[in-house]
Amino acid sequence: MKITPIIGLEVHVELKTKSKMFCACSAKHFHIPPNSHTCPVCLGLPGALPVPNKTACLWCLKLGLALNCKVNKHSFFERKNYFYPDLPKGYQISQYQKPFTVNGFIKINGQKIRINRVHMEEDTAKSQHIDGSTLLDFNRSGVPLVEIVSEPDIHSVDLVKSYFQKIQQIVRYLGISNADVEKGEMRCEPTVNLKIEQDAKTFYTPLVEIKNIASFTGVLQALEYEIKRQAEEFKKSRQVKNNANKTTRGWNTDKQSTFLQRQKEGSADYRYFPEPDIPPIEWSDKEIKELKLSLPELPDQKIERYKKDFGLSDYNAIRLCEDLKFASVYEKAIGENPSQSFAKFVANLFLGPLNKRLNETEKQLDPNKIHHNFFSDLFDSVQKSAISSTVAKQLIVESYQTGESPLIIAKQKNLLQVSDTVEIEKLVRQVIKDNPKAVEDYKNNPNTIGFLIGQVMQESCGTANPQLVKQTLEKLLN
Numbered sequence: 171m172k173i174t175p176i177i178g179l180e181v182h183v184e185l186k187t188k189s190k191m192f193c194a195c196s197a198k199h200f201h202i203p204p205n206s207h208t209c210p211v212c213l214g215l216p217g218a219l220p221v222p223n224k225t226a227c228l229w230c231l232k233l234g235l236a237l238n239c240k241v242n243k244h245s246f247f248e249r250k251n252y253f254y255p256d257l258p259k260g261y262q263i264s265q266y267q268k269p270f271t272v273n274g275f276i277k278i279n280g281q282k283i284r285i286n287r288v289h290m291e292e293d294t295a296k297s298q299h300i301d302g303s304t305l306l307d308f309n310r311s312g313v314p315l316v317e318i319v320s321e322p323d324i325h326s327v328d329l330v331k332s333y334f335q336k337i338q339q340i341v342r343y344l345g346i347s348n349a350d351v352e353k354g355e356m357r358c359e360p361t362v363n364l365k366i367e368q369d370a371k372t373f374y375t376p377l378v379e380i381k382n383i384a385s386f387t388g389v390l391q392a393l394e395y396e397i398k399r400q401a402e403e404f405k406k407s408r409q410v411k412n413n414a415n416k417t418t419r420g421w422n423t424d425k426q427s428t429f430l431q432r433q434k435e436g437s438a439d440y441r442y443f444p445e446p447d448i449p450p451i452e453w454s455d456k457e458i459k460e461l462k463l464s465l466p467e468l469p470d471q472k473i474e475r476y477k478k479d480f481g482l483s484d485y486n487a488i489r490l491c492e493d494l495k496f497a498s499v500y501e502k503a504i505g506e507n508p509s510q511s512f513a514k515f516v517a518n519l520f521l522g523p524l525n526k527r528l529n530e531t532e533k534q535l536d537p538n539k540i541h542h543n544f545f546s547d548l549f550d551s552v553q554k555s556a557i558s559s560t561v562a563k564q565l566i567v568e569s570y571q572t573g574e575s576p577l578i579i580a581k582q583k584n585l586l587q588v589s590d591t592v593e594i595e596k597l598v599r600q601v602i603k604d605n606p607k608a609v610e611d612y613k614n615n616p617n618t619i620g621f622l623i624g625q626v627m628q629e630s631c632g633t634a635n636p637q638l639v640k641q642t643l644e645k646l647l648n
């Protein structure tokens with residue numbers, strides 16, 4: 171029996187515009203008194219008229235373009251009718267027949283995941299369940315929300331994670347949302363069923379949508395659980411129940427299991443119809459072209475440029491580009507038109523010792539503490555063997571912390587490598603004199619030279635140039 175999960179994702183991203191989607195209220199809804207950013211429009215009072223936020227619409231289009239979608243030049247908003255306490259007007263303004271953008275894709279490790287649509291809608295109010303009552307905060311009601319709907323092209327939970335992170339990365343590169351999952355600025359709802367191949371027959375288990383999962387970790391756990399559950403169900407009955415309807419299941423964090431909520435409503439149940447209070451929206455070719463040109467360098471493009479121009483490995487380029495800010499600070503450190511060897515040297519310092527230090531202190535990289543000349547001085551010194559690459563790693567962390575030039579620290583701490591041949595020869599002679607047994611060993615087996623090198627390094631407090639030590643030892647011993 172071969173089992174393949176078929177997963178599609180609906181990802182919601184809150185845009186960080188100043189005002190809400192259809193009114194002038196501030197879109198800020200964290201750490202402010204409940205229900206302080208509201209007006210008749212976002213409270214859903216009868217007769218209030220919505221006016222679309224142009225910036226939000228343009229940002230939605232930008233995201234669609236960044237996800238390789240086509241723009242619907244003629245588009246309109248629709249009412250999605252359903253009742254819920256956090257939606258007092260009884261419908262959400264969304265897009266259905268003519269979303270802003272359609273038919274895109276993203277690539278993850280060479281695998282293409284098709285994107286059905288990227289459309290614009292509004293967020294609902296926030297319900298809080300406290301001591302048996304439900305409190306509603308309308309500050310979030312009407313905040314611009316973009317929905318990205320994938321095709322069911324995802325076949326593993328790992329790929330769900332990569333897909334979600336990739337969307338988050340692109341959204342952040344575009345600067346249209348902080349996409350902070352903890353704050354609910356980015357959320358996702360998966361649909362999943364299984365393709366089961368057995369005895370030359372193919373079965374599909376009924377489609378399940380998992381809703382209202384509080385965290386992204388919860389989404390991944392719910393998917394793992396649901397894949398197992400559907401496979402077990404199939405094994406029990408050896409057949410698929412004749413139940414073509416999609417069902418909605420919830421996720422119980424305490425029990426770590428999903429539970430049946432309801433038979434899923436189809437789009438007909440929402441009775442979509444064009445929003446009568448907002449005229450249709452037309453995008454001209456010129457506007458679409460300008461938007462395309464205004465797109466910043468996106469993660470994949472940046473990774474390619476780092477590989478091509480700086481000679482970085484796939485792995486290092488991907489890691490540097492994970493976070494736009496980190497990548498920008500790296501570019502500041504290498505300066506303009508760096509040589510490939512310098513760019514690689516700096517990349518290793520960023521991803522090695524600096525990153526380690528940031529993880530230890532749980533801090534973000536501070537661009538003000540990164541100076542191009544720190545890196546170029548270190549690079550030159552390593553090239554000239556005045557500093558070993560091990561010491562360079564230590565120095566860059568100290569320079570980052572203190573703001574002092576690495577070369578000054580090297581001098582103060584006596585970390586400059588001794589490449590003075592007279593000085594080294596003096597040390598080598600002393601070590602040969604003090605270690606007659608090791609010298610004897612060397613004559614029998616030249617591979618034991620490591621011990622003598624170690625002794626000289628120790629005598630020099632680690633500052634001798636090891637290559638020069640080896641050469642001098644060989645010269646004097648032979």
Ligand SMILES: [Zn+2]
Nearest residue numbers: 193195209212
């Ligand atoms: Zn309002």
